Amino acid sequence: MRTFYLRLQKGLFFLIALFLVFLGGANFAGAALIRTDGSSDNPITLQEYGLGGCGGGRSLCMFVDYHLSSTGNSFFDFSPNERIGIKTEVSTYAWYVSWPKYNMKATINGVTKEIVDYRDPNTTYNTGLYGLTKVYSHSKETYFTVESSPGNYSAIFSSKTGIEMATQIESSITINYTVACPSGKTWSGSSCQLDPTVTLSGPSSVLFETSPSLTWTSTNSDTCTKSITTGAPDSTWSNNTLKNGSNVAVNAITTATTYQIICKRNSTGATATKSITVEVTNGTCGPNDKQYTAGATDYPSKTNADFCATGTASPSPSSVSFPSQGANVSWTCSGTTCTVSRNSDGACSSAATNYGSTVNTYNTTSMCSVGTAYNASHTSTITTLPTFPSSGSSSFWTCKGTSNVYTPCEATKEAVSAPTVNLVATPSTVVSGGTTNLTWTSTNTTGTCTSSGDWANTTRALNNATGVVPLALTSDKTYTLTCENSAGVKVSDSVTVTVIVVNADCGTAAKTYPGTDTAYSGSACSFGTTGSLPTFPPIGGSSTWTCSGSGGGSTVTCTAIRNAISCGGVVPSNATAYNGTNLTGLTSATSYSYAAPNSSAKCEFSCNSGYSWSGSACVAAPTVDIVATPLTVASGGSTTLTWTSTNTTKCDSTGDWANIGRASSNTVGFTPNPLTSDKTYTLTCENSAGVKVSDSVTVTVLHDGLCDYSNPAIPGRCIYGTPVSLTNSLTEYLWMCVGSSL
Numbered sequence: 001m002r003t004f005y006l007r008l009q010k011g012l013f014f015l016i017a018l019f020l021v022f023l024g025g026a027n028f029a030g031a032a033l034i035r036t037d038g039s040s041d042n043p044i045t046l047q048e049y050g051l052g053g054c055g056g057g058r059s060l061c062m063f064v065d066y067h068l069s070s071t072g073n074s075f076f077d078f079s080p081n082e083r084i085g086i087k088t089e090v091s092t093y094a095w096y097v098s099w100p101k102y103n104m105k106a107t108i109n110g111v112t113k114e115i116v117d118y119r120d121p122n123t124t125y126n127t128g129l130y131g132l133t134k135v136y137s138h139s140k141e142t143y144f145t146v147e148s149s150p151g152n153y154s155a156i157f158s159s160k161t162g163i164e165m166a167t168q169i170e171s172s173i174t175i176n177y178t179v180a181c182p183s184g185k186t187w188s189g190s191s192c193q194l195d196p197t198v199t200l201s202g203p204s205s206v207l208f209e210t211s212p213s214l215t216w217t218s219t220n221s222d223t224c225t226k227s228i229t230t231g232a233p234d235s236t237w238s239n240n241t242l243k244n245g246s247n248v249a250v251n252a253i254t255t256a257t258t259y260q261i262i263c264k265r266n267s268t269g270a271t272a273t274k275s276i277t278v279e280v281t282n283g284t285c286g287p288n289d290k291q292y293t294a295g296a297t298d299y300p301s302k303t304n305a306d307f308c309a310t311g312t313a314s315p316s317p318s319s320v321s322f323p324s325q326g327a328n329v330s331w332t333c334s335g336t337t338c339t340v341s342r343n344s345d346g347a348c349s350s351a352a353t354n355y356g357s358t359v360n361t362y363n364t365t366s367m368c369s370v371g372t373a374y375n376a377s378h379t380s381t382i383t384t385l386p387t388f389p390s391s392g393s394s395s396f397w398t399c400k401g402t403s404n405v406y407t408p409c410e411a412t413k414e415a416v417s418a419p420t421v422n423l424v425a426t427p428s429t430v431v432s433g434g435t436t437n438l439t440w441t442s443t444n445t446t447g448t449c450t451s452s453g454d455w456a457n458t459t460r461a462l463n464n465a466t467g468v469v470p471l472a473l474t475s476d477k478t479y480t481l482t483c484e485n486s487a488g489v490k491v492s493d494s495v496t497v498t499v500i501v502v503n504a505d506c507g508t509a510a511k512t513y514p515g516t517d518t519a520y521s522g523s524a525c526s527f528g529t530t531g532s533l534p535t536f537p538p539i540g541g542s543s544t545w546t547c548s549g550s551g552g553g554s555t556v557t558c559t560a561i562r563n564a565i566s567c568g569g570v571v572p573s574n575a576t577a578y579n580g581t582n583l584t585g586l587t588s589a590t591s592y593s594y595a596a597p598n599s600s601a602k603c604e605f606s607c608n609s610g611y612s613w614s615g616s617a618c619v620a621a622p623t624v625d626i627v628a629t630p631l632t633v634a635s636g637g638s639t640t641l642t643w644t645s646t647n648t649t650k651c652d653s654t655g656d657w658a659n660i661g662r663a664s665s666n667t668v669g670f671t672p673n674p675l676t677s678d679k680t681y682t683l684t685c686e687n688s689a690g691v692k693v694s695d696s697v698t699v700t701v702l703h704d705g706l707c708d709y710s711n712p713a714i715p716g717r718c719i720y721g722t723p724v725s726l727t728n729s730l731t732e733y734l735w736m737c738v739g740s741s742l
Contacts, residue, residue, distance in 0.1 A: 080179050080192060081148045107156040147179045150187055186268035196221035198263040198272040205279035207311050208335025211249045212278045214259060218243045221263035221272070229275065231257025254335065255280055283311015283333030292342040294403035298322045308333035326370050326402065346371030346399030348409035351385055357414045358486070361388060367409070368399035378406040389413040417444040419485040423493040426467075429500060432474050432551025436497045437467040442483045449483040453494065473499050474551075501551035504528025506558035515539045515565035524558065540564030567603035574611040574618035578604050612689035622648045622687040628697040629669075635676050639699045640669035648685035648693075655682035655696065675701045705737030 105112055147153055154176045181192035198221070202214040214237075218224055224243045228234055234251045237259060242248075250259070260275040288299050288306045299306065299322060307313040307320060311334025323329040326344030330337055347370035351362045362385055367373035373382050376396035386395040392415030398406040421442040430436055441463050442449060448459040454477040455470055462483065470477065477497050484490040508522025517536075524530045525547035534543040542561045549555055571577045575597060597605050597613045607618035626643040633639055644665045645651060651662045656679040657672055664685065672679065679699050686692040705721030716723050721737035728734075 080150060080181070080187070081145055105158045107158075146177070150178075150180045152176070152178050186265070186270040188267040193265065193268050194220040195268070195270045196263045196265045196272040198224070198261055198274045200259065200261050200274040200276050202259070202276050202278055205281050206253065208254055208280055208282045209252045209312075209314075210334065211252045212257075212259075213247045213249050214276070215246050215248070216244065216261055216274070218261075218263040218272070220265055222266040224261055224263040226259070226261050229258040229260050230277070231255055253278065253280055280335070282335035284309040284336060285333055285338035286313075289338040289340055292323065292340060294325050294343040294345045294401065294405065296322075296342060307331055307338065310334070311336065343403040344370050344401040345403050345405040346401040346407040348399055348407060352409035352411055355389070355411065355413045357391060357416045359413065362411065367397060371399040371401035371407070374398045374400055374406060376408070385411075391415050416485060416487045416489075418489055419443065419445045419483050419491045421445070421449065421481055421483045421491050421493045423479065423481045423495050425479065425495040425497050427497075428495065429498045430473055431502045432499050433472050434499070435469050435472055437469050438464075438479055438495070439467040440464055440481055440493070444485045445483040446486045447484070449481050451479070451481055453478050453480040455479050473497060475499050499551070501553050502527050502549050503553035504547035504549040504556045506547055506556055509533060510558035510560055512561040512563065513537070515563040517562065520560065528553065528555070530558075536560075537562040565602070569603075571605050572597075572607075572618055574608045574620070575605045576608060578602065578606060612687070612691045614688040619687050619689050620647045621691055622646065622685050622693045624648065624651065624683055624685045624693050624695045626681065626683045626695045626697050628681065628699045630699075631697070632700045632702060633675055635701050635703045636674050637701070638671050638674050640671050641681055641697070642667055642669045643683050643695070645683075645685045645693075647687045649688050651683055651685040653681070653683055655680045657681050675699060677701055702740040705739035707735070707737050 154174050156174050181187050184195055185192040186195055196218060198216065198218040200214065200216045202212050206212050216224075221243055224241065226237050226240055228237060231253060232251075232255065234253075234257070237250045240248070243263065256277060256279045258275055258277040260273065262271055262273045264271045286305055286307045286309045288301075299320075302317045302320070304313050304317055307317050313320065314332050320331050321329055323340060323342040325342055325347075328339055328341045330339040332338070346368055349364055349366040349369045351364050351367060353363070355363075365385065367382070367385055374380065374397065375382050376386075376398060378398045378400065382397060386397055389395045389411055391413055394410050394412040397409050399409060400406050419442060421440060423438065423440040425436045425438055427436055438455070440449075440460075445462050447462075449462055451458055451460050455468075460481060470479070476499055478494055479497075480492055480494040482490055482492040504525060505527040507524045507526045509520045509524050511522070513536075519536055520533055524533050524545060528547040528549045530545055530547050534545055537543040537560055539562055542559055544557055544559045547556050547558060567577070578601065597607055597618070607613050610621050611618040612621065613619075622645060624643065624645040626641060628639045628641055630639055641657075643651075643662075644667070648664050651664055653660060653662050657670075662683060672681075678701055680696055681699070682694055682696040684692055684694040703720035706719040708717035708719045711717075715733040716725060716735045718737035721739040724736050724738055725734075
């Protein structure tokens with residue numbers, strides 16, 4: 001906000017001494033318009049108006065008056081709703097009884113406001129210089145607000161000065177002014193708002209296909225729009241809506257590109273624009289960009305600096321292949337293409353090869369795949385291949401490349417090779433009646449082979465790895481196979497199969513076995529043949545079989561013997577030994593003795609009838625006898641239980657008495673609770689072998705007769721006793737219940 005002041009400054013006007021005695025009063029004032037922003041523009045000044053006098057009870061009244069006048073620029077600019085300040089100062093002097101009167105007015109926005117209205121009749125006078133007495137000093141600030149909307153306006157300032165009892169002199173001045181937003185601001189329709197600002201910075205240049213990094217800032221903006229004004233479109237930049245960004249990488253560029261940013265303040269529509277152009281420089285090739293000799297095999301080094309002095313190699317250094325002889329390889333260094341080549345030695349065409357014995361022409365008319373064709377002594381160039389080589393010979397020429405190396409070329413024709421054949425009999429020795437398998441291979445042969453000798457005289461395949469089996473042999477046989485090559489040269493091979501006589505001989509199964517063995521081991525015949533082996537011999541017995549020879553050989557009888565075994569140890573009392581042949585669980589290394597009763601294995605035993613095995617002995621079966629005295633009691637009576645047992649280790653009671661362990665015998669007796677119904681008492685005892693035996697006794701309880709009246713619809717029933725009918729009529733039924741008696 002800017003404020004200007006209208007200042008009335010004190011001024012002293014000295015009157016001629018001659019008139020001082022007649023002077024009734026004096027008023028001294030001054031005014032100037034100054035700017036609070038410190039500028040030197042003071043367009044309103046106070047000018048001296050004149051000299052005069054007044055009456056009002058005095059013979060003469062002299063005064064000095066001033067009026068406002070405009071000098072310099074009288075056109076001002078203010079911001080909407082800006083506050084204007086007007087400050088007044090006045091100093092008055094009077095002589096005798098005169099007093100000053102002064103006011104200042106301003107009309108702004110069509111409203112007149114009185115700033116100062118001064119009048120002071122109650123002054124105490126003090127004689128001062130020249131007889132004048134200073135009676136008042138005044139200072140005041142008043143503020144007004146200019147229009148709220150931009151436009152051209154005016155204001156009227158007026159002043160009136162004088163002394164009491166005299167006429168006051170009034171003057172005024174009109175000030176034209178404009179209400180507008182100051183520099184750097186724009187009217188929004190309701191207020192002046194700061195204009196947006198924007199900065200944009202980045203590199204002045206980048207290498208080809210390199211991404212520039214841009215930095216931008218904006219203030220007082222609502223939106224920022226980015227665009228490319230020159231160069232390829234870049235959505236990374238154009239789609240970026242941020243108002244501030246630091247080192248933001250955009251797309252790589254290949255040509256000079258101008259980036260522009262326009263930031264806008266929506267409320268005023270004011271915009272700020274900034275742009276920057278980034279130039280593109282291409283890379284330069286590195287030391288690997290040179291001509292290579294034919295003998296070179298790779299680049300000296302493969303870093304980016306080796307391929308590009310400046311810029312980035314594409315493809316990457318590790319992916320740049322080394323040129324083959326006579327070929328070129330290229331790469332780029334940020335937009336610059338680098339190409340290297342490699343010299344080549346001469347290279348023969350496919351005509352330089354080994355040809356089969358039946359081939360009579362070259363496989364191509366070309367002599368060199370690389371270079372120029374020369375004769376074998378490379379003294380002159382040739383345009384056609386030399387004469388095709390004859391069988392077993394070669395033809396020669398050379399090929400010269402850019403490296404001036406002559407590469408020798410040779411074409412060879414194979415000579416016709418001698419045939420071979422190999423015939424094999426497997427086995428080569430057989431017993432009379434046996435067979436063999438004939439297989440063969442041949443090389444450098446054509447067509448088929450022919451068999452002769454002791455097998456059919458017919459054509460055969462050139463090779464047979466599966467084999468041919470002749471008929472059974474009873475005498476020696478010789479087989480011959482003859483094959484030939486394309487030149488008609490023949491070759492033969494023969495094999496003889498020998499037939500022998502076999503005399504029979506027993507195998508390793510014919511031997512003496514321990515009594516505990518249960519099966520044969522070994523072969524039935526070492527020579528000759530036999531049927532299946534007989535049953536394995538019993539303990540202490542033997543078994544025989546026959547092995548027959550072949551080819552007229554002899555026959556032999558073979559025998560297997562199984563030794564007898566015996567048992568040791570003592571059979572327990574009340575047990576019987578088992579003398580069977582079952583040897584389950586026994587081996588030849590066992591010292592046999594009786595054990596494990598109740599089995600059928602040899603060297604074992606079983607307990608006699610009436611005995612059972614306890615784990616250490618055959619023990620007798622248990623017995624038990626329980627007695628109730630008396631066996632019949634009246635209801636509420638009692639009985640005494642006694643018992644005895646033999647060969648027992650424990651007893652348990654069950655039934656109508658407590659299910660607990662009992663002594664093996666009780667002759668003193670046990671008395672249960674009084675009885676009201678029949679009871680059965682059971683005692684179970686067992687021996688050390690776990691064999692159990694039980695005995696029971698039932699005690700009968702006698703009752704007096706007792707009628708049952710629970711259901712009158714069914715008369716003639718007894719709770720105890722037997723019902724006896726006495727009377728049976730339509731109105732009553734009389735019966736009695738006859739109880740039991742001792």
